[in-house]
Amino acid sequence: MAARKQWVNVPQHGKYQRKEDLGQLGRTVRFELALAKKLVRQVSYRLVANPANATYTTSEKGRNLRFSPDPSTGTGTTGPDGRLQVFVELPAAGGDEFHLEGKKHNILSKDEVVKSAPVATVRRLFFQSVTMVGVTAPDVTSIVDAFGADPIHVELVEKGKGKTIPAKSVVYAFDDVGPKVKSQYQLKIYDPYAFVIAWVEYIAQEGTATRSHEIPQTLPERKVKDLADTVVSASVHVGEWLWHALDSTDDLAQSWLTSCTCAFIPDVGAEVPLALPKSAVKLDKGPQFTHGGYEDVLIALPMGELAKLQTDAAIPGKLRFALTFRTAVFSGGQSGEHLNLITIASKAMWKDRSDPLRLNDLVHEIGHKLGMVPDGTGAALDAPAGYYTGQGHNGAHCGTGATYTNNAWNGAPTCVMFGTDRSGTRPSTFCSACAPVVRKLDLGAPAGLSTSVSP
Ligand SMILES: [Zn+2]
Ligand SMILES: [Zn+2]
Secondary structure: OOOOEEOOOOOOHHOOOOOOOEEEOOEEEEEEEEOOOOOOEEEEEEEEEOOOOOOOOOOHHHHOHHOOOOOEEEEEEEEOOEEEEEEEEEEOOOOOOOOOOOOEEOOOOOOEEEOOOOOOEEEEEEEEEEEEEOOOOOOOHHHHHHOOOOOOOEEEEEEOOOOOEEEOOOEHHHHHHHHHOOOOOOOHHHOOOOEEEEEEEEEEEEEEEEEEEEOOOEEEOOOOOOOHOEEEEEEEOOOOOOOOOOHHOOOHOOEEEEEEEEEOOOOOOOOEOOOOOOOHHHEEEEOOOEEEEOEEEEEEEEEEHHOOOOEEEEEEEEEEEEEEEEEEEOOEEEEOOOOEEEEEEEEEEEEEOOHHHHHHHHHHHHHHHOOOOOOOOOOOOOOOOEEOOOOOOOOOEEEOEEHHHHHHHEEOOOOOOOOOOOOOOOOOOOOOOOOOOOHHHHOOOOOOOOOOOOO
């Protein structure tokens, strides 16, 4: 007999039900035992778990009541029709199968053993894709299929298709996206069992870089007359990505250059500040990628001002440039802590991000929404072997396959919950330690979801 499905994480309320559901919602399942004879009888029963079911450790069961069935054994009395109904709360995991086994003790003949119909556990979450105007979302069917299948057993139900948010090339993730998404959010009634995937262009944070650069410069003697026509060039390697080609207004204001100053410093005597207009500093050695990307600048300083300092003798010294830059650090995807919101970028580092890259990020961020990676405290599951926090990444992640030494990661991560995918080599599946954890997560209280899509 095919087991009847039970969506164990969502409350027993019609709004979570779908037309095609044959099963039931919530952890509480009604099992029925039917004895052969239609008589009032006492029956002892026990819940029988399929050997392939997820198993919780003693410490996990000690931390969260939803990791154990209740009751797992008991006795009851049948009605005059020989039937006994038993209500059991099943554990939180998906992909489990249970049935109830009842036994009527006979003194003179063999005990009568009866079994209930089996029940299979599934979890259900709702999601909505919201697309920024100008961005094309990838097809998420493969991700939905993978989450629905073994070993994850989370059914992802898409609703509210076709909503958009206005174009804005760069977003700073949640502060920017959350309020826009909020007005398009169709799944409020499903909170906290729902989330939005916002498909945006760039997710970037801005930073600051300061560079000081010196070049030898001898001020020629006064008889050298053409100094005003001379331009001194200096090439400066910033080594960080400048905030450029991300926002046209910012580019017009040359906002990648916050400030620039220059001084002539004679070997003997006081330094003399020189005017260095922003227009004298230009992007250099690029763009390095399809849509931009500069980490070098070229300074062209007209020597006119220096001519005022000329004397009968040449003055040996140097020029010092002090520059402050606005820089960009990109993110491929983010999930706002305790917000029902995932943002995925279609570009990073001035390059288009392929659909597989975006989907890889999506799996990772959904992982966070489900509560990955648990730390073994509170109501959480035990931390899997590869659990780590920090170490260059934000939040709780899995380092299986990689090692962190001297502030750097080495090796090949084998888990989608590794903290970053800079090189595009992170697998899009959970490692063998994390997959059983995802299956066991308590999605009746999803650790990464709340009742809000906006900060
Ligand atoms: Zn992460
Ligand atoms: Zn893992």
